[in-house]
Amino acid sequence: MSDIEIARKANKKPIQEIGAKLDIPNEHLLPFGHDKAKISEEFIKSLADKPNGKLILVTAINPTPAGEGKTTTTVGLGDGLNAIGKKAAICIREASLGPNFGMKGGAAGGGYAQVVPMEDMNLHFTGDFHAITSAHNLLAAMLDNHIYWGNELDIDIRRIAYRRVMDMNDRALRDNVHNLGGVANGFPRQGGFDITVASEVMAILCLATDLKDLEKRLGDIIVAYRRDRSPVYCRDIKADGAMAVLLQQAMQPNLVQTLENNPAFVHGGPFANIAHGCNSVVATTTALKLADYVVTEAGFGADLGAEKFFDIKCRKAGLKPDAVVLVATVRAMKMNGGVAKADLGTENPDAVKAGCDNLGRHIENLKKFGVPLVVGINHFVTDTDAEVAAIQDYCKERGVDAVLNKHWADGGAGIKGTAEKVVELCEGGTADFKPLYPDDMPLAEKIETIAKEIYRADSVVLDGKIRDQLKQWEDAGYGNLPVCMAKTQYSFTTDPNRRGAPTGFDLPVREVRLSAGAGFIVAICGEIMTMPGLPRVPSAENIRINDKGEIDGLF
Template identity: 65%
Template sequence: MASDIEIAQRAQLKRVTEIAQQRLGIPDEHLVPYGHHKAKISLAYLDTLKDRPDGKLILVTAISPTPAGEGKTTTTVGLGDALNRIGRKTMVCLREPSLGPVFGVKGGAAGGGHAQVVPMEDINLHFTGDFNAIGLANNLLAAMIDNHVHHGNALDIDVRRITWKRVMDMNDRALRDITVGLGGPANGYPRQDGFDIVVASEVMAIFCLATSLQDLKERLGNIVVAQTRGGQPVTARDLKAHGAMTVLLKDALAPNLVQTLENNPAILHGGPFANIAHGCNSVIATKASLKLADYVVTEAGFGADLGAEKFIDIKCRKTGLRPDAVVIVATVRALKFHGGVDVKQLNTENLAALEQGLANLERHVRNVREVYGLPCVVSINHFSFDTEAELALLQQRMARLEVPVRVARHWADGGRGAEDVARTVVELIETGPQAADGFRFVYPDEAPLLDKIGAIATRVYGAAGVSCSGKVREQIRKLEEAGYGRYPVCVAKTQYSFSTDPAARGAPSGHTIDIREVRLAAGAEFIVMICGDVMTMPGLPKIASAEKIDLDDEGKVVGLF
């Protein structure tokens, strides 16, 4: 059986200029090619599309992720190809992968099997340099903070209350907590510092929420990096850093055009983590796609409790975007894992475990339909080990909720294998109730911050409530007094469970969500609430994916998933 990278390397790619001109009508002069198979679409051209009507937006989400794999990105790509096959002009709109996970725990991040975006190696390994630009902009600001303190500290920054961290796009636990400025007066003032991964940074979040270069610059200027000795906020604008940061991000803000294995257009742009940040591709990319196609298939990171909630409560709230339908991805194997089966035993039929694990899928379905108010279809990413009895049980349980279930075989068969899902999605959108009629946020803008995370915890996670220390409560009180209480909440917690315990499978209820830390993201305009033991700088596993990645004797990349 061919690996994902082998399938991708065999693909017959078209020149990206051909995809742009023939499929999307984008003139050649508005493309900035990065080789033959990837290009940026100029922001100037996107400005000319404003009066076009929007296409239909399909959000792909999933059950709580497991080691068994769910295939959310693979389904997003396969569904896009399938919609094109049944005659709907469709664009796939995805996040760019982070190098940290690529070399860490999961390998490639461009789909899988015969449902991939290509060129796969480029996408996974630097792409068009967007993440490098984001990291540089972030670290320029960090350098300017320490430089300002070194040269007299005219802003009276309290070095004990500098909150801005440096970033890099790699998993490196040794950089979580460090000391900088050692070596004497010439090297600045020693202080405790640390690194986050690029995809957890506020600059990444701003990049993905900005609607224009002007909006980007304004948001970058609003970043709060420290406090003065008198307790007043210090911003990137105070340090005069936001202009240069915008310059570094100017080219990166244009979205990236590539293609699927079936030569259908795809935009990949931005990539915030969903267990730490808001987990969606850029607003610019999504809005551009809606102008360029009749249907747009996008994804939100991890399960419907994390990525989809943030897609709704942050991205949609800020932009006016509204999904027309939702696809919830699951596998029989993953559901059996949620039912307590060891990962080594997942290929064996086990109806009792599947019955128990279905609670996870049912809660995600209820969240999408009853909390977010959106129509949905369940897409079962098929494995050859799935039995007829298991698929029948799954259909039976979903029938109780009156939710359509479709088995998809896009990993093996490409878009042809997802046509049943595509037709069901079109039927939901074109003949069902309008999604906008039932769409709703989890909490209102005016709710206090603790009530906002309380609503997420109880309504989405099935928790009894939230807890936090007196110090955290005081931080929240001060944020509200400073006028930040209107911001939405971005929960940072484990993706593996509805709780903060990654080992709690299925659909745990009655637990408590403990808020460990609160961070203001004034430029992104949300409040990050860190819950449980989630890390904003991941580490590499004992056996990293990097150990398998190499070049063969012919110079081809191997081992990249």
Template identity: 55%
Template sequence: MAYVQKEVFKIRTDIEIAQNTELEPIEEIAKKMNITSNQLEYYGKYKAKINLKNKDLNKKVGKLILVTSINPTPAGEGKTTISVGLGDSLQHIGKKTAIALREPSLGPVFGMKGGAAGGGYAQVVPMEDLNLHFTGDMHAIGAANNLAAAMLDNHIQQGNQLNIDPRRITWKRAVDMNDRQLRNITSGLGGPTNGVPREDGFEITVASEIMAVLCLAESLVDLKERLSRCILGYTYEDEPITVGDIKAEGAMTVLLKDALKPNLVQTLEGTPTFIHGGPFANIAHGCNSVLATKTALSHADYVVTEGGFGADLGAEKFFDIKCRTSNLEPDAVVVVATIRALKMHGGLAKDDLHHEDLAALRSGFANLKKHVENMGKVFGMNTVVAINSFSADTPAENNLLSKLCEAEGFRVVLADIWSQGSAGGEEMARAVVEVCEEPSTLTYPYALEESIEAKITKVVQKIYGGVGVDWSPAATRSLHQLERLGFSDLPICMAKTQYSLSDNPTLLGQPKGFTVSVQDLTISAGAGFIVILTGDVLKMPGLPKKPAAENIDIDQNGKITGLF
């Protein structure tokens, strides 16, 4: 049956909108993509996993659309809202459509950002399940990560036959929660029977290499092979110790056997949506799983997916890591911006955004311009600029932004899907369909056979617009070690602030003449990329002074409030 909205387009909170929508049974959603019930593993009435016996996985049917954005600001861009709204709008104009997105992490849900699965009348549901335990994938990933940590410490405790140096263990434990207290700890205290004392720590589950591995693996065999390559630390002789060395890959794969299967849910308008995997975009590659994307592409004519944070992080890694690894190639790119955010990039304070300011908008346009140019000139992609509409946007601001885009030859559309649902995104959907029919060839900013230094320099210069790279002594030492270990041919994964094209979060707009400071390099050998650490990027966020968790509650009937 078609979805039924109990109250149409009345402005309410996201969770109120979600709770007042009658959902279709998940088998009806699957039928829209010709997925049969024997391919489903049910998690209640509205959620299911797609089993790995799907024979159509590598038969690409659909066109792939990547949604990315300008550098995020506190004003909001609504990239996921546009992603969901575009999927609904494509379905609205008669296209067989699916959406493929990341799973939310409990850290942001209870921290500063709050729940996330779109917004307004462009949401993925069931909202509460998505933002909380969902199908248990996050917990499985954390358990697999911590099994490796436990087996490593146990090996040292039981005689240390591999001669592991406890001072050089790089593998952290994981928990899916913002908890700064766990960033650096001392473990193994309490005497000889309680382990070997050493410095230790936790990272949030979505920053774990296990998450990145899961999102790039395409089968159980591939998953186990990637897990076995994960480096846990080093010996006294400076040789790497892997998951395979401590014989943990089999048990870890067992813990992840169900988590590897893509999750199927729906939007408010009944568009099939795969929510699977969620690696951090400023530590890992920030994309949903390859399996989910390929499953969607084998069952729909149009598939909407997204990269994490701005195009300098999420889109760059989508192309340079996910596409290289999986042989995926998008047919179109959508770059999302809001007038509010562009005015902030133009120097306007957040408290002043409700005032019309054409000068700030004109100045902030430089950020959007750089990202759109990157999509075309660097990656060879045809692009649509989607302006996510806010009620405070004025006609003069809309007109100016349209003229600025048109002067650069950018295709620009206004989308009001937050308040209108798919009806507010028809123009966007039709523009994307047109762009998907135009020829394009994916190109990369660097070749894999280039040196690590050259790859970093090319990303800094071509994608960010910087002039060069400053190397710390620690980064230089790590570079030489990675070259000695034979990792030079891997793609790089830049870990930097999402708020600026540079590595300085205060440099908004399109900064010029900057250098990027490389603090260190680490290897994600299982995932298959080198992480380049810049600035103060944390693998374990902390809670803000007033965490979102303070506003979340449940009543005697089990109704959740305050989630978003």
């Protein structure tokens, strides 16, 4: 059966029963139908003095067309921990409409390791992304309106730093000219759109600790510069209060359930290739107060997702992860080893071994953060014992266990081995988490540290203009911010076709952006786009309502 067919047959429980598993009183759940709810801010504040549970990060090798299954493993591990008698919850991101209708598909897991309601999660859900889009674009509208009515702040319209957003892949909106049509429409200027998941407002919502912090961070957004290069902030435009009002409900974490009726927090959704790739701080910290084990994920490969989880989210929120699960598949190792996608069903242990270099580099990188790890091999039916053994032997040589997981087919029962290993790592007390670089390192050196330590680049190409910009931000008091790298997810390099563990390359930084409200510097590398495009045959062509009134085509 397909993922959506499995999801349709789910035996869902009322959301109040799921809340009761975490001791959330009914009056603190704001239901959206019968199977999803938001958790009240009042209840979250009441948890402040409770101790935290154990935090487990699920990350992965670089994605390939063969598939890896990071979200599926996150969901399965949550079910597996509950299956061995632990009180566990999962924390994942919400799905963006862009990849749903494009090429990547949804973000609810797969097979018998899914979060439900799958259709709602992959479409409008509780409206959080619409609220973020509206709040972001309200500021854009008020900025242009301020300029139209006399530009009291003396904004240099050549130096507007704030773009609009939309939750869709639409390459036509990347670069355009606003305000054509004469005097009544304002002053023409060049601008463009990013996808909502790249919005600074999305990053702010996912890093803010409460509504007060949210409004302050919104006020800190730099929207433009004056002729003397001094910044103009969102609070100068007087948009921060109204934006916070639009985001008030969106700030509350969403509670849903897995196919095995275990609690799942699904909140926020910045991409990891162009943003920081983690679910919200408020969802994660709330789950840690309510469950003994919290399993969360970070987007794409560990070179992007895990690095940003550690260096941005954990640093900002004061989180200390206890264990890491690094997801890999036999199929992906074969692709890294040079096997074509059409030939992945043929047994080839030698290709698996040849492709393990990518896995090995991620293992080395994760060890630099001081958190113990286990490799989770996400099982496909075409995998053979010899191929699985090739990965396990490779990992054993590097002092790491690799456990075969069959959660896609068997749910929580199929991943008990990894669940037991995760408990062992968490209870072993060996975690000694530390970020990759200190706060006071210069910004250019932070970029170079990530590029050399994680990607293994020989050097970083930063032209004089970019170095001057970084220095100006340091002089303005932003030098202690972490760096968020925007880079292709498919390779350690900026070339998406270079698989494995490449060496002998430079990392070109094309642009840097200051996200003063979110609290990080974005370094845009290579040809990565902050507004993706649709593929030649978008998934939207196959999505429709069938004769029974059910949605077909989501995956």
